[in-house]
Amino acid sequence: MTISSSPPPTRSGEDELHESYVELFHDAPCGYLTTTADGVITRVNRTLATWTGLGEDELLGTAFVDLLTTAGQLFYESRFATVLRLSGEVREVALSMRCADLRDLPVLINALIVPAHGERAEEIRIAVFDATERQDYERQLLVARRQAEASEARVRVLQDASSAFGLAMSVQELGEALITAARTGLLAASAAVLLPGERDGRDLIVDGVQMDPLISAGLMDLAMQAIEGDEVVTVASLDQAATIRPDLDVALQEQRLAALSIAPLRGDSGAHGVVVCFFGRDQVFDDDTRDIHAALARQASQVLRRVRLQEELAHRALHDQLTGLANRKLLQVRLDEALAGARRDARPLSIVFIDLDGFKAVNDALGHRVGDEVLVEVAERLRGVARASDPVARYGGDEFVIVCENADAEAAGVIAERFRHEVGRPLTSVPPSYSVAASVGVATWTPDDTADDPEPERLIRLADEAMYASKRGGRDRVTSVTV
Amino acid sequence: MSTIASAARSQVLRRNNVTVTGDPAGRPIVFAHGFGCSQEVWHAVAPRFESDHRVVLFDAVGSGASDLGAYDPARYDSLHGYADDLLEILDALDLHDAVFVGHSVAAMVGVLASNVDPSRFGALVLVGPSPRYLDDDDYTGGFSHADIEGLLDALDANYLGWSETMAPLIMGNPARPELGSDLTESFCSVDPRIASQFARVTFLSDNRRDLEQVRTPTLVLQCSEDVIAPPAVGRYVHEQISGSRFVQLAATGHCPNLSAPEELAAEITAFLR
Numbered sequence: 001m002t003i004s005s006s007p008p009p010t011r012s013g014e015d016e017l018h019e020s021y022v023e024l025f026h027d028a029p030c031g032y033l034t035t036t037a038d039g040v041i042t043r044v045n046r047t048l049a050t051w052t053g054l055g056e057d058e059l060l061g062t063a064f065v066d067l068l069t070t071a072g073q074l075f076y077e078s079r080f081a082t083v084l085r086l087s088g089e090v091r092e093v094a095l096s097m098r099c100a101d102l103r104d105l106p107v108l109i110n111a112l113i114v115p116a117h118g119e120r121a122e123e124i125r126i127a128v129f130d131a132t133e134r135q136d137y138e139r140q141l142l143v144a145r146r147q148a149e150a151s152e153a154r155v156r157v158l159q160d161a162s163s164a165f166g167l168a169m170s171v172q173e174l175g176e177a178l179i180t181a182a183r184t185g186l187l188a189a190s191a192a193v194l195l196p197g198e199r200d201g202r203d204l205i206v207d208g209v210q211m212d213p214l215i216s217a218g219l220m221d222l223a224m225q226a227i228e229g230d231e232v233v234t235v236a237s238l239d240q241a242a243t244i245r246p247d248l249d250v251a252l253q254e255q256r257l258a259a260l261s262i263a264p265l266r267g268d269s270g271a272h273g274v275v276v277c278f279f280g281r282d283q284v285f286d287d288d289t290r291d292i293h294a295a296l297a298r299q300a301s302q303v304l305r306r307v308r309l310q311e312e313l314a315h316r317a318l319h320d321q322l323t324g325l326a327n328r329k330l331l332q333v334r335l336d337e338a339l340a341g342a343r344r345d346a347r348p349l350s351i352v353f354i355d356l357d358g359f360k361a362v363n364d365a366l367g368h369r370v371g372d373e374v375l376v377e378v379a380e381r382l383r384g385v386a387r388a389s390d391p392v393a394r395y396g397g398d399e400f401v402i403v404c405e406n407a408d409a410e411a412a413g414v415i416a417e418r419f420r421h422e423v424g425r426p427l428t429s430v431p432p433s434y435s436v437a438a439s440v441g442v443a444t445w446t447p448d449d450t451a452d453d454p455e456p457e458r459l460i461r462l463a464d465e466a467m468y469a470s471k472r473g474g475r476d477r478v479t480s481v482t483v
Numbered sequence: 484m485s486t487i488a489s490a491a492r493s494q495v496l497r498r499n500n501v502t503v504t505g506d507p508a509g510r511p512i513v514f515a516h517g518f519g520c521s522q523e524v525w526h527a528v529a530p531r532f533e534s535d536h537r538v539v540l541f542d543a544v545g546s547g548a549s550d551l552g553a554y555d556p557a558r559y560d561s562l563h564g565y566a567d568d569l570l571e572i573l574d575a576l577d578l579h580d581a582v583f584v585g586h587s588v589a590a591m592v593g594v595l596a597s598n599v600d601p602s603r604f605g606a607l608v609l610v611g612p613s614p615r616y617l618d619d620d621d622y623t624g625g626f627s628h629a630d631i632e633g634l635l636d637a638l639d640a641n642y643l644g645w646s647e648t649m650a651p652l653i654m655g656n657p658a659r660p661e662l663g664s665d666l667t668e669s670f671c672s673v674d675p676r677i678a679s680q681f682a683r684v685t686f687l688s689d690n691r692r693d694l695e696q697v698r699t700p701t702l703v704l705q706c707s708e709d710v711i712a713p714p715a716v717g718r719y720v721h722e723q724i725s726g727s728r729f730v731q732l733a734a735t736g737h738c739p740n741l742s743a744p745e746e747l748a749a750e751i752t753a754f755l756r
Contacts, residue, residue: 037742038735038736038742039735039736063708063735065710065736069633070626070627070630070633070710071629071630071631071632071633071634071636071637072633072637073710073711074626074630074631074633074634074637074686074710074711075634075637075638075641077709077710077711077736077737077738078517078518078519078587078634078682078711078737079518079519079520079638079641081736081737081738081741082519082520082524082738082741083519083520085738085741085742086520086523086524086526086741093641094637094640094641095637096633096637135640138640139640142636142639142640146639183557184556184557187556187557187560188557189557189558189560189561189563237689238689238692253692256561256563256595256599258561258689279560279561280560280561280562280563280564281560281561281562281684281687281688281689282687282688282689
């Protein structure tokens with residue numbers, strides 16, 4: 001038996017207190033509800049029923065997630081529910097609810113997991129705040145911020161590209177910088193620069209993609225379309241690729257690619273080529289994306305003219321202008337490299353020295369122009385029979401030097417004989433009555449631990465002396481010496 | 484074992500915050516989380532396999548405690564970047580005959596990785612997979628472009644630049660007192676820019692063509708009332724992967740790993756038996 005010092009609350013007092021709390025719950029200035037652990041609504045106040053236009057009876061037993069807009073459901077399931085489950089609470093999450101009249105109600109939500117306790121199962125308590133005004137304001141902020149970020153990103157991409165392009169000293173470096181810009185600026189999975197007509201097999205600069213299967217599947221048609229139309233050509237998905245060329249989708253998919261875009265590279269005298277960007281998933285090519293791609297290609301086109309000129313100048317500095325052969329300066333460089341290589345790999349090195357017989361007679365009788373034609377023709381023949389890796393240089397007026405790596409005296413003799421024979425065939429640039437032949441000298445050095453390496457000048461001098469021996473011996477012959 | 488290779492391996496394991504538990508001699512089982520959180524979503528599932536499996540957990544780059552410095556926007560602009568990471572993890576741990584359990588978008592990452600190198604995989608368990616979220620002419624993914632843009636708006640609205648890294652406000656989870664609030668924060672904090680790109684990659688990819696190439700034994704686990712991956716999508720995945728098994732879970736919602744770990748673990752175990 002308990003004796004209390006104060007009278008217990010009367011029944012009607014308890015009821016009044018209870019009713020005041022019920023009213024506090026139902027008419028709170030926010031929506032308030034509880035759900036099961038699975039998110040099914042178990043209690044809900046009138047405020048939320050009024051806001052959504054759905055009756056309390058309708059709301060009870062409904063999954064909370066079903067009250068949200070589709071986008072809200074995506075966010076709820078992929079983020080909100082996970083964080084709530086892991087952390088026990090989320091606050092101020094912005095979502096939108098779908099009302100009975102199909103109006104969207106922007107809301108901020110706090111939610112709390114109340115663990116099971118005794119008889120009571122785990123439940124989730126959710127407070128819902130009307131955020132219509134805040135949302136309007138935030139939406140404006142958001143739109144403004146996105147626009148600012150997009151234009152800032154665009155400027156940054158083009159500025160970064162411009163600096164990188166500016167540092168390029170060759171077509172290869174420029175192509176690589178353009179590919180890097182495509183990756184960082186356009187988020188391309190891989191990229192390629194195609195430059196038809198570029199000399200020395202440098203018509204393709206590529207990173208991370210096999211071009212041959214794509215070219216077989218019709219990529220060049222799209223490139224031509226970009227060049228001829230002077231426009232960015234895009235393929236947004238594999239399905240679209242299949243409508244363009246029946247194999248293109250398969251060829252792309254095999255390399256885990258789903259979309260591509262092609263922009264033309266243009267110079268003063270028309271198209272240089274294209275830059276192709278490849279993407280690993282479907283793309284939406286809006287005007288902004290196309291503009292950035294086109295702008296990158298334009299910047300690269302301008303720099304391409306500059307690096308081509310630089311390469312042209314560099315080429316001229318190292319090559320004989322008449323014949324296109326290496327000049328003495330380049331010969332010096334190649335010979336130094338060859339000597340170092342011969343020493344390193346302990347392999348023989350031979351120098352072939354050629355002086356034309358009968359050239360002075362042609363020059364004197366038919367003039368310098370015909371003389372030049374003879375030199376050009378002989379140069380072409382020498383290049384035609386030289387091994388691909390052996391540099392052929394014009395050493396002086398009608399003197400030529402060929403560096404033959406990894407060639408001993410015997411091999412060099414065979415090569416020299418080929419040169420002699422080739423020069424001796426009738427020339428198209430002079431009448432048959434004039435005969436031109438080759439006096440050839442060969443100097444071969446085999447690296448040897450006991451002796452010092454020969455000076456490059458000495459090797460050439462020995463080959464030159466051997467050539468003179470051929471001259472003295474009656475011309476049109478090969479003389480070989482070893483160092 | 485060369486030093487360079489071993490350095491590359493530890494770099495991969497650090498990059499993806501890889502954790503390995505369980506029986507080192509057991510069949511490997513790898514759990515991969517989906518969009519929106521980290522390996523922590525497996526906390527109630529993974530321990531159930533520790534007695535007879537080598538259990539591998541990791542965070543996708545950009546999520547959880549992964550190395551954010553390794554986030555290369557071009558690499559991770561398609562699911563292939565994540566698939567390459569998965570293959571690098573399997574390679575770093577030299578796992579073979581691995582059971583891969585992927586939740587949500589990670590299910591498709593597992594499909595792509597197993598298509599590149601089937602030799603690493605013994606089984607695929609796809610939990611709530613969807614190869615494409617957008618509706619198409621003759622395909623129902625469940626969402627329109629506007630819905631996905633709405634999600635991106637929701638992401639931006641929730642991470643509206645109040646801080647560079649948005650962590651949920653956490654007071655400690657009364658249901659899991661073993662977790663300090665700091666730890667819980669790192670589980671689910673995200674870089675808003677990465678979250679936005681990951682959402683695009685997740686919800687705008689189309690990997691339907693990759694399903695028919697799967698040659699690994701596959702289990703498709705479909706939740707009830709899953710708004711993200713509706714039952715028709717789960718059925719579609721099952722039909723496209725020949726020989727796959729389809730199981731409808733009683734669990735509701737998109738995260739059975741959190742809401743029904745017992746049922747999920749039981750179905751995986753039954754499939755592997």
